[in-house]
Amino acid sequence: MTELLQIGGITDRMKDRLSTAFDIRQLDDFDAARITHVVTNGHDGVPPDLMAQLTNLKMISVYGVGYDAVDATAAAARGVVVTHTPNVLNNEVATTAVLLMLACYRELVRDDEYVRSGRWETEGNAPLTRSADNQKVGILGLGRIGQAIADKLGPWSPEISYHTRSPKDVPYRYFDNLVDMAKHVDVLICITPGGPSTNKLVNAEVMRALGAGGTLINVSRGSVVDEAALIEALQSGALGWAGLDVFEDEPRVPQALRELPNVVLLPHAGSATVETRAAMGDLTVDNLLQHLNDGSVLTAVPECKDL
Ligand code: NDP
Numbered sequence: 001m002t003e004l005l006q007i008g009g010i011t012d013r014m015k016d017r018l019s020t021a022f023d024i025r026q027l028d029d030f031d032a033a034r035i036t037h038v039v040t041n042g043h044d045g046v047p048p049d050l051m052a053q054l055t056n057l058k059m060i061s062v063y064g065v066g067y068d069a070v071d072a073t074a075a076a077a078r079g080v081v082v083t084h085t086p087n088v089l090n091n092e093v094a095t096t097a098v099l100l101m102l103a104c105y106r107e108l109v110r111d112d113e114y115v116r117s118g119r120w121e122t123e124g125n126a127p128l129t130r131s132a133d134n135q136k137v138g139i140l141g142l143g144r145i146g147q148a149i150a151d152k153l154g155p156w157s158p159e160i161s162y163h164t165r166s167p168k169d170v171p172y173r174y175f176d177n178l179v180d181m182a183k184h185v186d187v188l189i190c191i192t193p194g195g196p197s198t199n200k201l202v203n204a205e206v207m208r209a210l211g212a213g214g215t216l217i218n219v220s221r222g223s224v225v226d227e228a229a230l231i232e233a234l235q236s237g238a239l240g241w242a243g244l245d246v247f248e249d250e251p252r253v254p255q256a257l258r259e260l261p262n263v264v265l266l267p268h269a270g271s272a273t274v275e276t277r278a279a280m281g282d283l284t285v286d287n288l289l290q291h292l293n294d295g296s297v298l299t300a301v302p303e304c305k306d307l
Contacts, residue, residue, distance in 0.1 A: 038057065
């Protein structure tokens with residue numbers, strides 16, 4: 001039976017389907033030369049030294065759309081095809097971004113605590129919050145998910161701008177400079193891929209430009225935001241609020257960030273619903289089974305499209 005190396009967790013449904021076609025090996029029990037297929041996720045990826053050991057590797061299926069933890073260029077150069085799960089999670093991640101934005105604007109976490117702690121009874125009404133309607137929203141990375149965020153924000157009547165490396169055919173204002181966009185908007189939503197080209201793209205200057213009345217939402221990768229600068233900006237008041245689903249060193253989240261009252265924190269749960277994880281799992285497995293069957297795949301990453 002063809003041997004598949006499993007890196008990270010998979011669902012029971014994925015395991016059941018994969019077991020029909022593959023001998024699933026675990027990291028503590030595999031023979032590198034026998035592994036032809038790998039299933040992994042966007043967080044664990046495939047470490048370069050492990051990839052080098054897998055001399056007969058043909059395919060890597062990533063359970064997620066972000067694949068910055070896999071060196072897809074190196075894989076393509078070896079003829080190894082990498083697949084991921086685009087589109088099936090767009091709506092869920094967009095919901096998460098909107099959820100974080102609304103939670104920041106309407107102080108959901110603070111007010112929940114206000115009721116639970118009994119302060120409503122002893123101190124009276126909670127302080128007012130901010131309306132999320134009619135805001136200037138800047139989207140950093142207007143791809144599949146960025147567009148879904150723009151669509152989902154519709155009922156809040158936003159004025160949408162975006163920053164990407166190249167302008168898109170969309171009815172929103174394009175900024176070729178991120179600091180300029182940050183100066184213009186009330187809320188900046190990050191949804192680019194991770195990796196070297198976006199590393200610490202959101203730096204202290206961007207946060208200062210966003211300002212004391214500004215809100216930063218990050219549902220992309222922790223690496224996209226300079227976390228130390230973020231903590232400083234939130235502590236000093238240079239930046240108003242942050243809603244974060246992703247962090248630099250997950251699952252470790254700096255204590256300073258955890259103690260701030262003006263942040264809403266999620267445990268990288270952007271796509272983490274039963275329904276969306278089922279769709280992602282199905283696509284992850286479909287790619288593997290099809291590759292085993294006829295050598296083709298459904299959703300190769302751009303670097304591997306021509307293999
Ligand atoms: P897409 O490839 O469809 O879109 C990426 C967008 O980012 C494009 O508009 C691209 O435009 C832009 N971009 C890429 N590099 C840069 C750069 N250096 N500077 C500015 N803009 C850039 O990806 P998806 O929308 O499908 O996914 C985006 C990312 O979201 C994933 O890679 C993943 O990291 C993250 N994600 C997070 C999840 C979570 O749980 N929080 C779940 C799913 C995804 P251009 O090329 O013109 O620059």
